[in-house]
Amino acid sequence: LRLSDATLPSLPGAVARPAYDRGKTGIGIVHIGVGAFHRAHQAVYIDSLLGDEPDWAICGVSLHSSEVRDALRPQDGLYTLALLGEQPSQRVIGSIRELLCARDEPAAVLARLADPAVRLVTLTITEKGYCLAGDGLDAAHPDIVRDLASPDAPRGAIGYIVAGLRLRERHGLAPYTVLSCDNLADNGGKLRRAVLQYAERIDADLAHWIDTKVAFPRSMVDSITPATDDSLRERVERELGVHDAWPVQREPYTQWVVEDRFCNGRPALERVGVTMSDDIAGYDKAKLRLLNAPHSTLAYLGSLMQLETVADAMREPLLSGFVERLMREHIVPATDLPSGFGAGGYVDAILERFRNPAIRHLLSQIAWDGSQKIPVRLLATIADALAADRPIDRLCLPVAGWLRFVVRQAQAGVPLVDPMDAALSRAGRTATGDAAHDIAAFLALEMVFAPLSGDTRFVDALRTAYAALGEASREQVASALLAAT
Ligand code: NAD
Known part of the structure; x- marks a missing residue:
């Protein structure tokens, strides 16, 4: 038996699970880089919020690998978070409603990015995913060179962010906020410069539109999230009584500090323990x-x-x-x-x-x-x-x-x-x-x-x-x- 919406009611009482009706939530966030950290951190904060604010469920996008999609799609996006401490505990997280692999389904990713209900794009793609040189874009990076040659069919993160914004500008839609959640000093500033420098090479008007309309808040994240291993998979299966193909684990402590600078509304993150601050x-x-x-x-x-x-x-x-x-x-x-x-x-x-x-x-x-x-x-x-x-x-x-x-x-x-x-x-x-x-x-x-x-x-x-x-x-x-x- 596999973890899914259908098997959720049969889990042991000690396992926490979504306290809201998942069917009533709508996708408001596209997250790029559905690694262990996103699922153990941001997705958990959003899971705590969806009962009050159902419009901020997540579409998780992997750019290159289909592994997470293939593990979680048969589970309706559900997975287990195990907290590592004196008293281990398990919680099923329900905030990821959709999983896409951009390599296989590029049109679906672009459609989500152009969807007016999506108002926030977040990222955990590791430092190399940003293609930076110093404080800005590495314009000679092979991924950037390739995406600039076909900006409507990108493959990298910067390429997708800009392609999505370009669709919005063309359709007269409001842009989304772009929020980096990677461990990178001045993450929002670096991402903003990289996006603008990339956009300038495609279309100066688009770059101007992004410059004046799009917010790139800085953020700071902290919670030790060791990679998933077989012993975690076995432990979770034992506790839940059903198979979870990709649980995640982290320490109980978690911190997320976000600069309060969004251009198209935002989830009430401060209600679920996020610190909103100008001083990242x-x-x-x-x-x-x-x-x-x-x-x-x-x-x-x-x-x-x-x-x-x-x-x-x-x-x-x-x-x-x-x-x-x-x-x-x-x-x-x-x-x-x-x-x-x-x-x-x-x-x-x-x-x-x-x-x-x-x-x-x-x-x-x-x-x-x-x-x-x-x-x-x-x-x-x-x-x-x-x-x-x-x-x-x-x-x-x-x-x-x-x-x-x-x-x-x-x-x-x-x-x-x-x-x-x-x-x-x-x-x-x-x-x-x-x-x-x-x-x-x-x-x-x-x-x-x-x-x-x-x-x-x-x-x-x-x-x-x-x-x-x-x-x-x-x-x-x-x-x-x-x-x-
Ligand atoms: P992970 O290996 O589980 O996931 C990495 C993610 O980045 C995957 O989704 C992968 O597809 C994506 N990725 C890698 N290279 C990419 C590229 N070139 N372009 C686009 N996407 C790319 O690692 P993780 O534990 O989830 O860590 C991810 C990031 O989270 C870290 O780099 C760090 O910035 C942040 N973080 C992690 C921890 C932790 O304890 N693991 C703590 C704080 C912050």
């Missing part, structure tokens, strides 16, 4: 500094202590105590947070998320790409702390931990997963253990450390932290943490 950059910054920086701290210091996952690292009292202190006493006071932001509650929630044993978030994976992450996650906070004459010694410990991690990998001959692997590993291989010598070699990496490398307060604090870690054995890291607590 502020929320992005809070996440980088209070979620991602502690993650990196646990990743480097925890890896040196031979720990495997975030939850494992949080079970080390020295490490979790240090991270908490870092957040509350150093990062929060040094960071300009959005107005009305409840920093204490945000930190509490993050610590609880880190402790969740049901999420196996590998430290080795968080440790990737340190050269790209350390500047925005930690060095920016250190710069702000210095500007405010605040102490930076504790903030330098995770940075020193990263350098020790680099030295350890380099001297063991293990390449780093990092675009700057060559330069970092070279500095790591020649490290002698002498703090002044080693730190000088790393600070020469301008792309990472400028402009802080010229500040003697920073150089001294980083040397001290590096020396405190010694050879970075488990015991030495523990004693450095003890000294810092």
Whole structure:
């Protein structure tokens, strides 16, 4: 037996399900990129809203792959969301009423985009789906070149968004709002520029119409959504008593912050827990500094202590105590947070998320790409702390931990997963253990450390932290943490 509208009434009572009549809902949103994250995040918020606002059901579009459509169409679009925590729970989500694969059914996708009932187009297509170069469109990208050659028969996301808007302009219809829900700084701004630059190459009047009429709100999303695996499929089948071809799973915590700038109405998202704010950059910054920086701290210091996952690292009292202190006493006071932001509650929630044993978030994976992450996650906070004459010694410990991690990998001959692997590993291989010598070699990496490398307060604090870690054995890291607590 398969999960579907017909089998919904037979599910066990403990499984939550749509509390509204799905047959009375209408499609108001086209979502491009029906991956795990969309189904575990946005579609769940909309599922909570459809009882009150039935006009915002979702048409889920995959551009290239038919897998999700083929899994969910026989289930009437229904699928299970499993929340991973101390007490796992299951909920059947009903907000996706239609599934299309653009490759197979391009006319159906364009018809939806041109449907006046559709007033919002949302996206989770991963960064590469936007075909960006810097802050705008990569006009030389093969997908863009191809779509520009036949703009009425596009294949990429930008091509479809513009083709849909072009149909609306021709038919005298109001445009839709285009809302990126990908993890990308200034996602709305980048998407808007890419769409305008693409449209300009087709038709200047169309570009002008989009420029003046279409809204591209920014947004910030957060909820760890591990990919679906067989053990989830088996667990869901056991709990539901029917087969679900593609359930999804995520941590209980979820956050969605959206800029309130829509051009054709919007769902009352604030009624279902979405934060409407003008300051998305502020929320992005809070996440980088209070979620991602502690993650990196646990990743480097925890890896040196031979720990495997975030939850494992949080079970080390020295490490979790240090991270908490870092957040509350150093990062929060040094960071300009959005107005009305409840920093204490945000930190509490993050610590609880880190402790969740049901999420196996590998430290080795968080440790990737340190050269790209350390500047925005930690060095920016250190710069702000210095500007405010605040102490930076504790903030330098995770940075020193990263350098020790680099030295350890380099001297063991293990390449780093990092675009700057060559330069970092070279500095790591020649490290002698002498703090002044080693730190000088790393600070020469301008792309990472400028402009802080010229500040003697920073150089001294980083040397001290590096020396405190010694050879970075488990015991030495523990004693450095003890000294810092
Ligand atoms: P996923 O692999 O399940 O889904 C990726 C989706 O992107 C698929 O629908 C795929 O068809 C589409 N896609 C990939 N390349 C594309 C392209 N070139 N053009 C158009 N569509 C393309 O991954 P996911 O977990 O759903 O993550 C998707 C995005 O969601 C991430 O890139 C990130 O921006 C955001 N996100 C994910 C998480 C998470 O924990 N998984 C958390 C926050 C934000």
